[in-house]
Amino acid sequence: MAYDEPSKSALQTKLVIRNIGLLLSGDLANPILDADTVVAVGDRIAAVGKEKDVDTSGATITIDAKGTALAPGLIDSHVHPVCGDWTPRQNQLGWIDSYLHGGVTTMVSAGEVHTPGRPKDVVGLKAMAIFAQRAFHAFRPGGVKIYAGAPVLEHGMVEDDFKELAAAGVKILGEVGLGSVKDGKTAHQMVSWARKYGIQSTIHTGGPSIPGSSLIDKDMVLETDADVIGHVNGGHTALPDDQIMALCERSTRALEIVHNGNERAGLLALRTAMELKQLDRVILGTDSPAGSGVQPLGILRMISLLSSLGGIPAEVAICLATGNTAKMRKLDCGLIAPGREASFVLMDKAQHSAGKNLLDSIQKGDLPGIGMVIIDGAVSAQRSRNTPPATAVPEVVT
Numbered sequence: 001m002a003y004d005e006p007s008k009s010a011l012q013t014k015l016v017i018r019n020i021g022l023l024l025s026g027d028l029a030n031p032i033l034d035a036d037t038v039v040a041v042g043d044r045i046a047a048v049g050k051e052k053d054v055d056t057s058g059a060t061i062t063i064d065a066k067g068t069a070l071a072p073g074l075i076d077s078h079v080h081p082v083c084g085d086w087t088p089r090q091n092q093l094g095w096i097d098s099y100l101h102g103g104v105t106t107m108v109s110a111g112e113v114h115t116p117g118r119p120k121d122v123v124g125l126k127a128m129a130i131f132a133q134r135a136f137h138a139f140r141p142g143g144v145k146i147y148a149g150a151p152v153l154e155h156g157m158v159e160d161d162f163k164e165l166a167a168a169g170v171k172i173l174g175e176v177g178l179g180s181v182k183d184g185k186t187a188h189q190m191v192s193w194a195r196k197y198g199i200q201s202t203i204h205t206g207g208p209s210i211p212g213s214s215l216i217d218k219d220m221v222l223e224t225d226a227d228v229i230g231h232v233n234g235g236h237t238a239l240p241d242d243q244i245m246a247l248c249e250r251s252t253r254a255l256e257i258v259h260n261g262n263e264r265a266g267l268l269a270l271r272t273a274m275e276l277k278q279l280d281r282v283i284l285g286t287d288s289p290a291g292s293g294v295q296p297l298g299i300l301r302m303i304s305l306l307s308s309l310g311g312i313p314a315e316v317a318i319c320l321a322t323g324n325t326a327k328m329r330k331l332d333c334g335l336i337a338p339g340r341e342a343s344f345v346l347m348d349k350a351q352h353s354a355g356k357n358l359l360d361s362i363q364k365g366d367l368p369g370i371g372m373v374i375i376d377g378a379v380s381a382q383r384s385r386n387t388p389p390a391t392a393v394p395e396v397v398t
């Protein structure tokens with residue numbers, strides 16, 4: 001029996017956001033839009049344009065952006081959730097709600113591997129994946145959408161297991177290499193079965209993350225051929241430079257750069273992708289919670305790092321964390337365009353930043369100040385409690 005997703009609520013709210021000073025699309029091909037107004041009906045974007053050209057009548061909520069910038073809600077391509085808004089990794093409560101205050105509206109699980117007592121037998125790991133998918137679908141801390149239920153590969157899994165997982169609603173695998181399957185041949189076979197049934201895969205890249213995990217080198221990554229080369233800059237220990245460059249050159253899969261990786265290696269992967277004219281493959285994650293902690297501002301810090309030290313315009317860096325990740329992860333958020341998910345982050349340059357404006361401040365290495373976060377057309381957070389204070393802050397006017 002196929003699993004049917006619960007139907008979306010048919011709320012017909014109409015959200016109008018006007019007086020937007022800078023509209024960042026999330027689309028690498030056209031990162032800045034010539035528009036100042038966004039209209040959303042229910043949980044979808046209905047119109048984007050100049051205020052005089054779009055239908056703003058009948059708004060149930062109107063927001064004056066006060067000239068600040070609007071971008072798609074940020075996506076964290078690599079998190080390790082466990083249960084609700086608790087992480088045992090640093091024994092913290094409320095970590096997901098804290099990421100909301102860093103502009104993150106969507107998270108993708110790379111495996112619920114921190115679960116204490118995680119089952120490693122096949123029936124147990126399938127049950128846990130289905131449980132995690134259901135639980136995070138039903139419970140969204142702060143409104144953040146968490147795509148979870150990501151089983152890791154263990155020896156003994158057969159094709160029917162992937163068929164069964166897919167029919168049960170599982171759409172992603174946890175990082176290949178975190179379970180007992182650590183050889184390219186077996187991993188390639190299992191990733192191929194997963195792909196056949198529409199389940200996307202990610203592979204751990206680099207040295208072991210914690211005692212008990214192990215090295216995954218470029219040969220195993222290339223042989224496995226997972227959809228996403230997870231933390232190509234290591235998590236935290238990176239592969240040697242020639243191996244990172246070989247992964248960029250010899251694979252066509254997504255190149256994920258994470259906060260909990262080697263920053264120098266992240267910049268190398270970015271530069272190599274740019275030289276190959278394949279920036280569309282670069283996506284961003286935090287790989288958190290982890291040994292180095294919970295990082296509510298991790299995605300913003302990656303945007304600032306890659307822009308200030310990697311030499312890409314801030315509006316392009318923002319595309320890596322929005323439209324690029326949405327495309328690679330097959331999500332319908334991440335772009336400001338009619339029909340897409342109405343999830344936004346409104347930002348301005350931080351108070352007293354040396355930057356001339358928001359984009360210049362990011363290019364100078366500062367973090368932006370977040371003034372509001374909207375998920376599915378509803379305000380989830382106003383002035384962020386975590387970023388430096390934004391200079392101007394949007395206001396709900398009706």
Ligand SMILES: [Zn+2]
Nearest residue numbers: 175204205235
């Ligand atoms: Zn990893």
